[in-house]
Amino acid sequence: MGKILGLTGDEVAAEVIRQINPDVMAAYPITPQTEIVQGVSQFVADGLMSTEMVRVESEHSAMSACVGASAAGARAMTATSANGLALMWEIVYIAASLRLPIVMPVVNRALSGPINIHCDHSDSMGARDSGWIQLYSENCQEIYDNIIQAVRIAESKEVLLPVMVTFDGFIISHAMERVEILDDEEVKNFVGKYKNPYPLLDISNPVTYGPLDLYDYYFEHKRQQVEAMERTPEVIQKVGEKFAKISGRSYDLIEGYKLEDTDLVVVAAGSTAGTIKEVVDELREEGVKAGLLKIRCFRPFPVREIKEALKKAKAVAVLDRSASFGAEGGPLFLEIRSSLFEEAKKIPVVNYIYGLGGRDISIKQIRSVYQNLQRIAQTKEVGKLVDYLGVRE
Amino acid sequence: MPSLKSLSQKKELLSGGHRLCPGCGASIIVRQILLAAENPVVGCGATGCLEVATTIYPFTAWKIPWIHNAFENAASTLSGVEAAYCALKRKGEIKEEIKFIAFAGDGGTYDIGIQALSGAMERGHNLLYICYDNEAYMNTGIQRSSATPRGANTTTSPVGKATPIGKERERKDLVEIMVAHNSPYVAQASPAYYNDLMKKVQKALSIKGPTFINIISPCPRGWRYEPSQSIQIAKLAVTSGFWPLYEVENGKYKITYRPRKRVPLIEWFKSQGRFKHLLEEENKKIVEEMQRRVDEKEKILLARAGEKP
Numbered sequence: 001m002g003k004i005l006g007l008t009g010d011e012v013a014a015e016v017i018r019q020i021n022p023d024v025m026a027a028y029p030i031t032p033q034t035e036i037v038q039g040v041s042q043f044v045a046d047g048l049m050s051t052e053m054v055r056v057e058s059e060h061s062a063m064s065a066c067v068g069a070s071a072a073g074a075r076a077m078t079a080t081s082a083n084g085l086a087l088m089w090e091i092v093y094i095a096a097s098l099r100l101p102i103v104m105p106v107v108n109r110a111l112s113g114p115i116n117i118h119c120d121h122s123d124s125m126g127a128r129d130s131g132w133i134q135l136y137s138e139n140c141q142e143i144y145d146n147i148i149q150a151v152r153i154a155e156s157k158e159v160l161l162p163v164m165v166t167f168d169g170f171i172i173s174h175a176m177e178r179v180e181i182l183d184d185e186e187v188k189n190f191v192g193k194y195k196n197p198y199p200l201l202d203i204s205n206p207v208t209y210g211p212l213d214l215y216d217y218y219f220e221h222k223r224q225q226v227e228a229m230e231r232t233p234e235v236i237q238k239v240g241e242k243f244a245k246i247s248g249r250s251y252d253l254i255e256g257y258k259l260e261d262t263d264l265v266v267v268a269a270g271s272t273a274g275t276i277k278e279v280v281d282e283l284r285e286e287g288v289k290a291g292l293l294k295i296r297c298f299r300p301f302p303v304r305e306i307k308e309a310l311k312k313a314k315a316v317a318v319l320d321r322s323a324s325f326g327a328e329g330g331p332l333f334l335e336i337r338s339s340l341f342e343e344a345k346k347i348p349v350v351n352y353i354y355g356l357g358g359r360d361i362s363i364k365q366i367r368s369v370y371q372n373l374q375r376i377a378q379t380k381e382v383g384k385l386v387d388y389l390g391v392r393e
Numbered sequence: 394m395p396s397l398k399s400l401s402q403k404k405e406l407l408s409g410g411h412r413l414c415p416g417c418g419a420s421i422i423v424r425q426i427l428l429a430a431e432n433p434v435v436g437c438g439a440t441g442c443l444e445v446a447t448t449i450y451p452f453t454a455w456k457i458p459w460i461h462n463a464f465e466n467a468a469s470t471l472s473g474v475e476a477a478y479c480a481l482k483r484k485g486e487i488k489e490e491i492k493f494i495a496f497a498g499d500g501g502t503y504d505i506g507i508q509a510l511s512g513a514m515e516r517g518h519n520l521l522y523i524c525y526d527n528e529a530y531m532n533t534g535i536q537r538s539s540a541t542p543r544g545a546n547t548t549t550s551p552v553g554k555a556t557p558i559g560k561e562r563e564r565k566d567l568v569e570i571m572v573a574h575n576s577p578y579v580a581q582a583s584p585a586y587y588n589d590l591m592k593k594v595q596k597a598l599s600i601k602g603p604t605f606i607n608i609i610s611p612c613p614r615g616w617r618y619e620p621s622q623s624i625q626i627a628k629l630a631v632t633s634g635f636w637p638l639y640e641v642e643n644g645k646y647k648i649t650y651r652p653r654k655r656v657p658l659i660e661w662f663k664s665q666g667r668f669k670h671l672l673e674e675e676n677k678k679i680v681e682e683m684q685r686r687v688d689e690k691e692k693i694l695l696a697r698a699g700e701k702p
Contacts, residue, residue, distance in 0.1 A: 054473065203491060211448035
């Protein structure tokens with residue numbers, strides 16, 4: 001039997017890394033991820049993990065060491081936030097292109113400048129084209145569940161891609177919640193053993209990793225990377241089903257909350273999804289057919305599932321916790337809107353940018369979004385396509 | 394050290410057919426190192442001439458396991474490989490005794506890679522870091538690095554009316570920086586003295602902890618000389634006092650080869666087109682200054698090694 005604990009998001013991440021007990025963890029502390037590195041360091045110091053902990057001098061070296069370790073044949077993990085992710089950027093791409101199944105919690109934090117330590121999604125959203133799978137977590141329980149599943153997803157032989165498991169800095173990373181923890185043995189069995197098909201440390205079968213790849217092969221390799229991403233949604237779903245069997249909690253690419261008969265849908269990722277659920281419940285009591293579409297898997301982007309989930313909607317609002325400067329709306333909005341473009345029934349979709357740099361989002365603000373959706377559904381007039389919540393204009 | 398004859402019978406682990414230039418110091422250095430290694434070796438390369446010329450997909454010249462990640466991170470990439478080795482060995486999944494060697498040029502070592510190198514040396518991984526130092530960014534076409542000597546003409550420290558000597562600053566003393574990391578073994582070598590070089594490699598590989606060898610790597614294209622002259626030039630670097638051969642073991646300095654008679658530094662300048670302008674009358678003072686600098690450095694080194702001048 002597992003146990004129920006009160007843990008912060010970072011503590012949950014450290015705890016689940018202890019249970020996974022990766023061969024190598026190479027990490028550099030950064031707010032608000034710091035407690036993960038501290039937690040794992042303490043577990044290693046106390047002899048509770050056999051992980052080789054590499055206390056690197058930067059995030060660039062953290063990802064570089066993970067690439068080396070994973071290519072060598074080890075299960076490798078790291079964790080970071082914002083500027084740390086930006087510093088390792090170059091190697092983030094290389095990790096994906098070398099098809100190394102590294103798992104990395106990303107504690108979402110606003111990317112400088114100006115420097116800010118609080119939550120938004122500008123860090124991980126910026127890395128959306130890096131070739132990593134991205135799973136967004138709403139709360140502490142989802143951090144736990146997503147990290148365990150991420151190992152299986154990444155290492156699946158149809159996939160062999162690295163995974164970022166994101167969660168909101170401070171809002172979740174430093175908030176204590178009730179979390180159901182599985183037995184160590186159960187987690188160990190679920191993640192199984194990592195088997196790199198071409199380990200660098202196999203000295204009797206020497207391989208070369210990271211060769212110079214020019215115009216005669218590079219394109220095909222990129223195409224293979226695209227194909228691996230295309231095979232990923234099915235794997236995520238299967239791993240989700242298997243995980244439900246041991247945990248009783250099921251996971252899919254997206255999560256619909258009261259979507260079955262919904263007219264008005266708000267789309268969001270991360271902790272705000274939890275706040276929206278409260279608003280949906282309130283509105284339902286008031287007789288408004290409100291619903292939420294929560295994006296768990298942003299990469300690969302589950303177009304088919306999203307189309308299906310939104311087909312009954314009369315109006316949709318997408319909440320983006322990051323800005324895409326110079327684009328017509330935030331990254332989540334652009335993808336949702338593009339997904340619906342080919343549909344015969346034109347569903348109006350609007351965008352709200354919110355919560356940059358940790359700015360709080362209130363129930364009242366979310367209610368105003370639904371009010372706008374009601375107006376759009378009635379008048380068929382979209383009005384302002386991209387708007388902002390909670391900013392002083 | 395094994396004899397030349399027995400070395401010639403040993404299997405070469407860097408195959409021919411790679412695309413390094415004729416006379417390139419890097420491949421000669423790599424072959425000497427791999428011949429010296431007695432255990433299986435896993436190599437890691439920084440982006441650079443050696444990397445691009447030996448691993449053009451779908452070919453590889455490496456008969457050892459080899460990984461290239463990026464330009465500035467050979468030290469941290471190999472740290473990860475070595476950490477994986479420790480973890481898997483502890484689990485009993487790997488039985489062999491494997492050695493780890495990073496190969497990087499002076500760009501990937503002195504400049505863009507110095508942070509990763511410093512981190513790896515401080516953490517104490519069991520690896521040998523080799524810098525094949527050709528004293529400029531040769532892969533991108535002879536741009537100055539912090540290893541470029543004063544007075545060298547490069548495409549980004551060109552000789553011009555306003556800068557008549559080319560590069561104006563002295564080169565960085567990386568060996569001393571490595572010594573300051575309390576590395577158990579730091580050395581400087583030249584492929585012209587292969588016995589000395591290979592002995593140093595064997596010593597470095599036998600010592601636990603992070604070790605470092607700086608090896609001068611003549612570059613015909615960048616230094617402007619005939620490819621057939623590479624080894625002669627690697628020798629002249631030593632006999633002129635420009636590139637002393639020494640080692641520092643646990644902080645203790647030892648000069649491993651001392652030329653019987655030092656050749657004047659001007660001979661070193663004469664051997665390469667990159668210094669051509671230094672032979673002009675108006676640069677005579679600079680040459681004298683640089684000769685004095687080499688003499689001073691030799692004195693310091695001799696004092697550290699406890700040898701008489």
